[in-house]
Amino acid sequence: MRQISKMTGRALPMRGNDIDTDRIIPARFLRSITFDGLEKHVFEDDRKSAGGPYNRHPFDVSHFQGAAVLLVNANFGCGSSREHAPQALQKWGIQVVIGESFAEIFFGNSGIIGMPCVTAAAEDVAALMDLAEREPATQFAVDLVAGTCRAGAMTVKIALPPKMLEAFTSGAWDTTGMLLDRFDEVRATASRLPYTTSGPV
Amino acid sequence: MGDTLLKKVWDLHTVRQLPTGQTQLFIGLHLVHEVTSPQAFDTLRANGWKVPFVDRTFATVDHIVPTRERTRPFLDVMAEDMMASLERNVRDFGIRFVGLGDIRQGIVHVIGPELGLTQPGMTIACGDSHTSTHGAFGSVAFGIGTSQVRDVLASQCLALEPLKVRRIRVTGTLPKGVYAKDVILEIIQRLGVQGGNGFAYEYAGDAIDRMTMDERMTICNMSIEGGARVGYVNPDDTTVEYVRGRPFAPPAGEFDRMATWWKSMASDANAVYDDDVEIKAGELTPVVTWGVNPGQSIGIDDKVPAPAGASDPKAITDALNYMGLTPGQPIEGMKVDVAFIGSCTNSRLSDLREAARIVKGRHVAKHVQGLVVPGSATVAKAAEDEGLAEVFREAGFEWRSAGCSMCLGMNPDKLVGSQVCASSSNRNFKGRQGSPTGRTLLMSPAMVAAAAVAGEVTDVRELL
Ligand code: SF4
Numbered sequence: 001m002r003q004i005s006k007m008t009g010r011a012l013p014m015r016g017n018d019i020d021t022d023r024i025i026p027a028r029f030l031r032s033i034t035f036d037g038l039e040k041h042v043f044e045d046d047r048k049s050a051g052g053p054y055n056r057h058p059f060d061v062s063h064f065q066g067a068a069v070l071l072v073n074a075n076f077g078c079g080s081s082r083e084h085a086p087q088a089l090q091k092w093g094i095q096v097v098i099g100e101s102f103a104e105i106f107f108g109n110s111g112i113i114g115m116p117c118v119t120a121a122a123e124d125v126a127a128l129m130d131l132a133e134r135e136p137a138t139q140f141a142v143d144l145v146a147g148t149c150r151a152g153a154m155t156v157k158i159a160l161p162p163k164m165l166e167a168f169t170s171g172a173w174d175t176t177g178m179l180l181d182r183f184d185e186v187r188a189t190a191s192r193l194p195y196t197t198s199g200p201v
Numbered sequence: 202m203g204d205t206l207l208k209k210v211w212d213l214h215t216v217r218q219l220p221t222g223q224t225q226l227f228i229g230l231h232l233v234h235e236v237t238s239p240q241a242f243d244t245l246r247a248n249g250w251k252v253p254f255v256d257r258t259f260a261t262v263d264h265i266v267p268t269r270e271r272t273r274p275f276l277d278v279m280a281e282d283m284m285a286s287l288e289r290n291v292r293d294f295g296i297r298f299v300g301l302g303d304i305r306q307g308i309v310h311v312i313g314p315e316l317g318l319t320q321p322g323m324t325i326a327c328g329d330s331h332t333s334t335h336g337a338f339g340s341v342a343f344g345i346g347t348s349q350v351r352d353v354l355a356s357q358c359l360a361l362e363p364l365k366v367r368r369i370r371v372t373g374t375l376p377k378g379v380y381a382k383d384v385i386l387e388i389i390q391r392l393g394v395q396g397g398n399g400f401a402y403e404y405a406g407d408a409i410d411r412m413t414m415d416e417r418m419t420i421c422n423m424s425i426e427g428g429a430r431v432g433y434v435n436p437d438d439t440t441v442e443y444v445r446g447r448p449f450a451p452p453a454g455e456f457d458r459m460a461t462w463w464k465s466m467a468s469d470a471n472a473v474y475d476d477d478v479e480i481k482a483g484e485l486t487p488v489v490t491w492g493v494n495p496g497q498s499i500g501i502d503d504k505v506p507a508p509a510g511a512s513d514p515k516a517i518t519d520a521l522n523y524m525g526l527t528p529g530q531p532i533e534g535m536k537v538d539v540a541f542i543g544s545c546t547n548s549r550l551s552d553l554r555e556a557a558r559i560v561k562g563r564h565v566a567k568h569v570q571g572l573v574v575p576g577s578a579t580v581a582k583a584a585e586d587e588g589l590a591e592v593f594r595e596a597g598f599e600w601r602s603a604g605c606s607m608c609l610g611m612n613p614d615k616l617v618g619s620q621v622c623a624s625s626s627n628r629n630f631k632g633r634q635g636s637p638t639g640r641t642l643l644m645s646p647a648m649v650a651a652a653a654v655a656g657e658v659t660d661v662r663e664l665l
Pocket of ligand 1 (some may be wrong): 264308310329331544546604627
């Protein structure tokens with residue numbers, strides 16, 4: 001798989017804690033057998049409620065179109081396990097998400113499609129958001145190996161669990177191949193389970 | 202030092218440590234449904250992969266199905282497309298499937314236990330975050346995304362990070378009118394919607410020990426709303442007796458051996474936990490959510506909070522505005538437009554019995570649309586046989602066919618405009634029930650029944 005370690009681009013701040021996946025992509029857009037076109041509906045209902053410094057939803061602000069870095073607060077992506085949420089963001093153009101914290105399933109779903117979610121201290125996230133709003137043209141350079149995000153005059157620390165970092169940088173973030181790698185061991189595990197001997201479930 | 206159930210199940214199912222530091226875990230049961238699987242099956246096809254453990258895989262349809270007019274093709278072409286796609290996928294890959302018209306069809310988290318597919322000591326995965334429900338049996342059950350559905354289909358395994366365990370002891374006796382739903386809403390309110398991040402929740406204590414399997418399922422179901430991907434209850438005699446005799450339970454000759462093994466998987470008395478919390482059941486009252494996440498709840502006697510002095514005042518202001526509430530207003534008396542009894546949290550026979558007990562001899566308020574949606578066709582049949590469906594119809598409720606219905610906006614059952622819905626489901630996120638401005642109040646099915654009759658949020662304890 002593709003190795004992922006450096007991402008550069010403009011940043012889009014999406015303020016608020018506990019932003020759930022129903023907000024990121026409302027359920028009606030899950031009525032499809034592909035992920036195609038999801039980017040058109042990112043935050044669709046949420047976008048109808050104006051707010052923020054531009055009095056518009058960040059995803060509708062013209063300066064933020066084409067952003068590659070998404071800035072979020074705490075517990076981003078809570079709720080439903082729909083992978084459609086990170087898929088929609090990725091297809092919209094987001095390559096990396098920087099936040100205070102992430103909901104577990106969203107974190108995993110993003111990783112497995114090659115869109116790292118990295119954490120940073122609350123003050124740092126706030127500073128990055130302020131910067132992106134004040135000077136939206138600023139280039140944000142995320143370096144997973146160095147563990148930094150550089151933007152304007154700022155350099156902030158970002159974190160990723162070490163093994164996850166290794167997976168991204170070595171290109172081993174797509175799991176299926178790895179899980180199929182030693183399939184004899186899978187069969188061996190299955191056969192020693194007490195319940196598999198009592199016939200198929 | 203003893204082990205927790207989580208550790209025992211985890212170790213038993215470990216295939217190997219992966220180069221990424223994750224554990225490769227064998228999955229004993231994979232439940233599949235129409236929403237999160239089509240893209241996964243496509244990847245299998247594209248790579249020429251098969252499903253090696255079809256005997257550990259089981260599919261049904263629940264999210265998109267209409268609960269009223271179910272003739273094919275569905276009026277909604279996209280829903281029809283998803284349905285046809287699932288039918289093709291299960292046929293091509295040889296997976297067992299219960300579709301519409303089959304008495305075994307229903308919400309995936311209702312039918313797994315009902316059919317005896319869900320068993321203690323197992324690992325379970327499903328492309329749905331409420332898979333935690335199955336933990337009620339002492340299984341370790343993960344809600345997963347579509348790429349992980351692909352992984353499980355292709356390899357019967359998941360790559361996972363280890364979890365810590367927080368024990369939540371619910372002690373004492375629940376007062377009359379206070380239910381399992383109130384317990385879990387209270388837990389989420391106290392520990393927060395992200396309090397469970399990185400943890401599995403083990404629900405214990407004498408109040409949990411006395412609960413039926415239906416009640417334990419309601420509690421485990423909403424673990425994810427507290428941020429815990431996994432929630433479980435240690436298997437005991439209640440668990441064993443529930444599984445006995447179900448279609449996919451171990452056959453009589455092997456049942457006792459399996460039951461002994463199941464109970465041996467329970468956490469040891471001297472197990473060590475990463476955290477331990479106690480909730481006193483006797484102090485609880487019926488709980489209602491007032492906001493836009495399941496942690497924003499209060500007791501029925503309480504008033505909705507004010508932003509001033511709160512840790513995140515902006516979030517509170519935002520939620521109050523969305524809900525059309527003013528700080529300090531009592532939640533009791535809030536007018537409701539729709540009453541929904543259903544979803545994988547509260548659509549089992551015991552839920553319907555309790556709600557029917559409230560509405561019997563009463564009538565849904567004139568301005569309220571009441572909806573009862575049983576969790577499975579089996580539940581529907583049992584409820585019809587014992588006269589519950591009739592009680593609901595006489596009281597002015599609509600009696601529907603099994604599915605996810607108004608829990609989420611993926612099928613014809615949706616809120617309209619900014620309607621307020623008293624709901625026995627599990628999520629009150631903005632727009633969750635299908636209208637971008639719809640408002641959801643989560644509560645127990647008995648409280649929903651009471652709200653339907655009163656036309657407003659009301660204290661069910663006064664109707665018992
Ligand atoms: S009832 Fe609701 S929460 Fe449960 S599986 Fe269906 S949509 Fe998901």
